[in-house]
Amino acid sequence: MNTALEAFAMVATTEVAIAILASAVYGMVIGALPGLTATMATALLVPVTFYLSPIAAMATIITSSAMAIFSGDIPGALMRIPGTPASAAYTDEAYAMTRKGQAETALGAALWFSAIGGIVGTVALMILAPALAEVALSFSTYEYFWLSFLGLMCATLVARSSPIKAIAAALLGLLVACVGIENPGGVPRFTFGSTDLLGGIEPLPALVGVFAVSEIMRAMTSPLPPPIPNRKLGSILGGQWALTRRYQKQMWRGNVIGVLIGALPGAGADMAAWVAYASSKRFSKEREKFGTGHPEGLVESGAANNSALAGGWVPALLFGIPGDTITAIAIGVLYMKGLNPGPTLFTEKASSMYALYIVFILANVLMIPLGIAMIRLSRHVLRAPRAAAMPLILLLCAVGAFAIGNNPFAVVLVAAFGVLGYLMERNGYPVAALVLGIVMGTMVEQNLVSSLIKSDGEVLPFFERPVSSVLAALTITALLWPAGVWVLRRLQPAHAAR
Amino acid sequence: MAIITRRGALAAGALTTIARPTLAQPRYPARPVQVIVPWGAGGGTDATARIVASLLEKEMGQPFNVVNRTGGSGVVGHSAIASAAPDGHTIGMITVEICMMHWQGLTELKRTSYTPLALMNEDPPGVQVNASSPYRDIKALADAIKASRPGQFKASGTGQGGIWHLALAGWLGAMGLAADHVRWVPSNGAAPAMQDLAAGGVDIVTCSVPEARAIIEAGRARSLAIMAPARNPQFAAVPTLNETLGINYSVGAWRGIAAPLNLPAPIAQALTAALQKVWNGQEFKDFMNARGFGMVWGDAAGFAQHMERTDTTLGAAMRSAGLVRG
Numbered sequence: 001m002n003t004a005l006e007a008f009a010m011v012a013t014t015e016v017a018i019a020i021l022a023s024a025v026y027g028m029v030i031g032a033l034p035g036l037t038a039t040m041a042t043a044l045l046v047p048v049t050f051y052l053s054p055i056a057a058m059a060t061i062i063t064s065s066a067m068a069i070f071s072g073d074i075p076g077a078l079m080r081i082p083g084t085p086a087s088a089a090y091t092d093e094a095y096a097m098t099r100k101g102q103a104e105t106a107l108g109a110a111l112w113f114s115a116i117g118g119i120v121g122t123v124a125l126m127i128l129a130p131a132l133a134e135v136a137l138s139f140s141t142y143e144y145f146w147l148s149f150l151g152l153m154c155a156t157l158v159a160r161s162s163p164i165k166a167i168a169a170a171l172l173g174l175l176v177a178c179v180g181i182e183n184p185g186g187v188p189r190f191t192f193g194s195t196d197l198l199g200g201i202e203p204l205p206a207l208v209g210v211f212a213v214s215e216i217m218r219a220m221t222s223p224l225p226p227p228i229p230n231r232k233l234g235s236i237l238g239g240q241w242a243l244t245r246r247y248q249k250q251m252w253r254g255n256v257i258g259v260l261i262g263a264l265p266g267a268g269a270d271m272a273a274w275v276a277y278a279s280s281k282r283f284s285k286e287r288e289k290f291g292t293g294h295p296e297g298l299v300e301s302g303a304a305n306n307s308a309l310a311g312g313w314v315p316a317l318l319f320g321i322p323g324d325t326i327t328a329i330a331i332g333v334l335y336m337k338g339l340n341p342g343p344t345l346f347t348e349k350a351s352s353m354y355a356l357y358i359v360f361i362l363a364n365v366l367m368i369p370l371g372i373a374m375i376r377l378s379r380h381v382l383r384a385p386r387a388a389a390m391p392l393i394l395l396l397c398a399v400g401a402f403a404i405g406n407n408p409f410a411v412v413l414v415a416a417f418g419v420l421g422y423l424m425e426r427n428g429y430p431v432a433a434l435v436l437g438i439v440m441g442t443m444v445e446q447n448l449v450s451s452l453i454k455s456d457g458e459v460l461p462f463f464e465r466p467v468s469s470v471l472a473a474l475t476i477t478a479l480l481w482p483a484g485v486w487v488l489r490r491l492q493p494a495h496a497a498r
Numbered sequence: 499m500a501i502i503t504r505r506g507a508l509a510a511g512a513l514t515t516i517a518r519p520t521l522a523q524p525r526y527p528a529r530p531v532q533v534i535v536p537w538g539a540g541g542g543t544d545a546t547a548r549i550v551a552s553l554l555e556k557e558m559g560q561p562f563n564v565v566n567r568t569g570g571s572g573v574v575g576h577s578a579i580a581s582a583a584p585d586g587h588t589i590g591m592i593t594v595e596i597c598m599m600h601w602q603g604l605t606e607l608k609r610t611s612y613t614p615l616a617l618m619n620e621d622p623p624g625v626q627v628n629a630s631s632p633y634r635d636i637k638a639l640a641d642a643i644k645a646s647r648p649g650q651f652k653a654s655g656t657g658q659g660g661i662w663h664l665a666l667a668g669w670l671g672a673m674g675l676a677a678d679h680v681r682w683v684p685s686n687g688a689a690p691a692m693q694d695l696a697a698g699g700v701d702i703v704t705c706s707v708p709e710a711r712a713i714i715e716a717g718r719a720r721s722l723a724i725m726a727p728a729r730n731p732q733f734a735a736v737p738t739l740n741e742t743l744g745i746n747y748s749v750g751a752w753r754g755i756a757a758p759l760n761l762p763a764p765i766a767q768a769l770t771a772a773l774q775k776v777w778n779g780q781e782f783k784d785f786m787n788a789r790g791f792g793m794v795w796g797d798a799a800g801f802a803q804h805m806e807r808t809d810t811t812l813g814a815a816m817r818s819a820g821l822v823r824g
Binding site: 039040042044047136138139142181182185186195196197199265320321325328331332335337338340344404407410446450453454456 | 538539540541542544545548549552564565566567568569570571573574577604605649652654657658659660681682683684685686689690692693694696697698699700711712713715716717718785788789790821
């Protein structure tokens with residue numbers, strides 16, 4: 001009880017309050033700008049944390065990353081341009097809802113289920129941290145191989161086009177992931193002697209290119225669409241309670257997927273959103289509605305990416321192993337502030353830990369009013385004439401890409417992927433599958449090769465370990481399922497004809 | 499692009515030569531200084547560069563702005579430092595990779611492409627095993643490695659040909675074994691490798707002790723030795739290879755501040771003096787201790803010697819591991 005009171009006292013200072021408020025606004029803005037990610041928002045905060053008390057320093061990181069992951073949904077829903085990679089999985093869905101005149105429901109769902117996801121993730125962190133960390137720590141490269149392979153297979157699930165085209169797009173993504181020296185062999189591949197290609201093609205410029213720039217190109221070549229009825233957005237949270245009741249199962253599943261994937265080092269919120277969207281489509285009773293502006297997938301993946309954010313802190317706090325790129329940065333700050341990660345953090349520094357939990361909850365509660373304000377502000381984007389909005393977005397894309405590493409090459413990449421994305425969309429190839437291929441390709445290869453090196457080329461160890469055998473069974477079932485269904489249909493022609 | 503930069507540099511050079519005769523030598527630094535970091539924001543090198551920059555700012559009275567120039571596995575940022583105008587207004591933090599990349603044929607850049615200013619930090623590799631490993635000390639592990647068949651033991655810590663891979667290769671070489679006697683499992687950095695060690699995936703991880711610290715403190719791994727000339731006061735219980743096995747092999751991941759070649763001597767001396775004050779200051783010490791980073795100092799000459807030594811050691815290790823190209 002005493003530690004809880006101490007924790008409240010640590011949070012209830014002017015410094016922490018200002019830190020939370022300022023970083024909340026900052027995270028909201030960064031996340032909403034295409035090309036600027038939650039990770040970048042966190043990285044830019046590090047020099048600021050030098051001058052803050054430990055709790056205030058951590059509060060800035062926790063708050064800004066949570067806000068950025070949510071507000072990445074805003075440009076996705078309004079303009080089909082995801083603000084952060086974690087929003088990419090359901091951007092098409094949210095945008096379709098906006099076109100149907102349901103922008104407030106789409107954004108409201110993103111906000112409401114993000115906040116719930118964040119709070120559920122925090123509660124899981126409070127109660128289950130040691131158990132979750134134990135699971136995360138038992139994952140070797142064999143388990144990661146199956147997991148990333150399973151993630152890659154989501155490509156055919158999330159796409160609305162034919163599975164063949166989705167697989168082709170994902171394979172193109174895998175090819176892109178081959179570029180560079182960051183592969184298990186440490187050998188430059190497809191670099192053509194270029195220094196810039198040596199580091200490989202990061203998912204972010206590719207993402208900004210295929211989603212944002214291709215959208216701008218489409219706008220240039222297509223006649224002005226019938227304007228979205230210019231009206232005030234309705235109540236943002238109004239319909240959410242009904243959605244919560246209707247899709248309660250999906251919401252919980254999204255939260256569980258988010259916490260589990262978030263807790264696994266190296267996976268993170270982006271992957272959680274993809275897997276949750278795919279699972280909600282796979283298990284939905286109304287699969288045909290997906291992609292046409294149906295909130296079901298939005299509920300599950302919106303909850304998943306924010307709960308993954310909290311899940312990512314589990315291995316970071318207990319073992320100093322980053323759950324995602326955001327906690328990788330946060331670990332450095334933890335050390336600097338004397339909050340060394342490890343089990344002792346939960347015993348010797350218990351009050352600081354409780355204080356961090358309180359900050360987590362506060363940040364997710366604060367997300368709702370701030371999010372509403374942000375949505376109301378950004379609705380004006382829809383009213384702006386297209387000729388004014390598009391060049392500005394293009395400029396933002398270029399600035400965002402440049403800001404990743406102050407490297408002009410990233411801007412060139414964005415442009416190239418814009419053209420690629422435009423051509424793919426024109427011919428019915430889903431760009432989301434391409435992005436998934438780029439994100440997962442490195443993980444699949446790294447874990448496959450590392451596992452094979454460890455097992456001296458034997459395949460058996462992929463199935464021997466308990467967790468990996470379960471994941472292998474899941475993957476292979478998912479892989480063979482469509483073939484099985486096809487064979488069954490063939491065997492019962494009369495049935496199929498009916 | 500290159501033409502514009504060159505023209506800009508020429509113009510800047512011309513301006514200073516015109517200005518010099520009329521005015522007395524302008525006080526350095528006359529305007530904000532750019533500090534280029536070849537690695538991403540949020541990492542260890544970035545954090546070190548940022549604390550150094552903020553302390554230099556206090557010493558020299560001009561803003562020192564950190565700019566992350568990432569890409570090309572560090573090549574892009576390292577070449578940005580080397581190709582900047584040598585007027586002291588662009589400096590950078592260079593890392594141990596500058597003594598590795600040219601051996602692999604990835605770049606023409608090497609240690610002699612810079613004016614070294616000061617060595618700020620070095621982290622030696624440790625030898626970590628799983629907490630439940632039967633090898634209680636480094637001697638038992640070394641004996642077991644010698645008795646094993648090639649490829650039986652698996653080690654990890656970073657990518658193929660990365661600094662911790664070379665640390666292992668060099669250590670094996672010093673024991674008279676082939677560089678691939680212990681098979682290297684490439685990983686995406688030290689943290690995933692330590693996790694795989696805890697998950698029972700690999701036998702040994704040769705990353706630096708600060709990188710392994712959290713898992714060690716969580717009781718999941720043990721550090722048996724460090725490959726350094728002396729023990730690290732922060733992890734005083736971990737012996738060196740020299741005192742246990744009698745192997746005098748040391749190599750480490752270091753970070754230092756350097757400027758483009760042909761930096762005028764007065765500016766170089768002023769920067770080195772300021773960096774020495776920074777290094778000796780309490781704030782820098784507190785930061786490095788909190789992060790567990792090793793404090794190693796070298797002035798301009800010391801840094802140059804250090805780089806030369808690293809270059810030779812790593813070149814030999816890379817040759818034995820079959821990583822030298824060109």
